[in-house]
Amino acid sequence: xxxxxxxxxDEQIITTGLQKLIDWEAEGYEIVKTARNGVEAIxxxxxxxxxLIITDIRMPEMDGLExxxxxxxxSLSEAYIILLSGYSDFGFAxxxxxxxxxxxxxxxxxxxxxxxxxxxxxxKKQITIKRxxxxxxxNRLYLEQNLITLLxxxxxxxxxxxxxxxxxxSVPIHFVHIALDDISLxxxxxxxxxxxxxxxxxxxxxxxx
Numbered sequence: 001x002x003x004x005x006x007x008x009x010d011e012q013i014i015t016t017g018l019q020k021l022i023d024w025e026a027e028g029y030e031i032v033k034t035a036r037n038g039v040e041a042i043x044x045x046x047x048x049x050x051x052l053i054i055t056d057i058r059m060p061e062m063d064g065l066e067x068x069x070x071x072x073x074x075s076l077s078e079a080y081i082i083l084l085s086g087y088s089d090f091g092f093a094x095x096x097x098x099x100x101x102x103x104x105x106x107x108x109x110x111x112x113x114x115x116x117x118x119x120x121x122x123x124k125k126q127i128t129i130k131r132x133x134x135x136x137x138x139n140r141l142y143l144e145q146n147l148i149t150l151l152x153x154x155x156x157x158x159x160x161x162x163x164x165x166x167x168x169x170s171v172p173i174h175f176v177h178i179a180l181d182d183i184s185l186x187x188x189x190x191x192x193x194x195x196x197x198x199x200x201x202x203x204x205x206x207x208x209x
Contacts, residue, residue: 002030003125008041008055008064009034009084018054021111027118036060038067045076052121054082057092065092068099080121084109139166178205 002025007015015034024031032050035041037059053071055064062070064083071077083096083104097104102124103117143166146159178201180186186194 002028003051003122004032004049005029005052005054006033006035006041006044006050006079007031008036008038008053008059008067010036010056010059014056014084018109018114021109022115022118027115028122029118038062038064038070041067042070042076045071045079050077050079051125052080052082052118053077054084056084057086057096065096065099068096068101072099080124082117082121143167 005024007018009015009018019031019034029052033041033044033048035044038055039062041053041055042062055067057064068081068083071079071081080102081096081100083101084107085092085104086107102121105113105117143163146156146162149156149159150163189197
């Protein structure tokens, strides 16, 4: 799946030039939005998600620096940000990097520089995705462990609270304890007979509940 890109620049010649400069699809990207200033970009981010924002610094209404600040302070997007700047804007570029801007490119934009920056962002995105997947796996395993604790009949408050919160249960969790009146009889039965009894017990419990 291609990474979604938004280009932000008040000069249409710049956004048009960027779209034609490289083969975006070949690099794993898709340009989904072009905006003329920070205000327009933020309105889009309030409704849609992108993976990368490439923005100029100097724009009317809201410049790139103010836009980045707004995005970070309001947690509007987790997108990577590449800043386009002229030599005279270098001081602003350093400030933008403090806001979490991942890279900056000096104008006039060179194809190789842009491609290198895009590939760097793609690599970082893959690392982030891998970490998120690993975290999800660990959370799922921990949930399963807590479920097993409850299914084994242990009235564990911590496990109960964890299962309720992570399964988003709106009702209480109830325990039904089933005791065999003569467990010694199981020793006289074969595995198939025990399994048959288990199935009957399961059906009886299900019907009761």
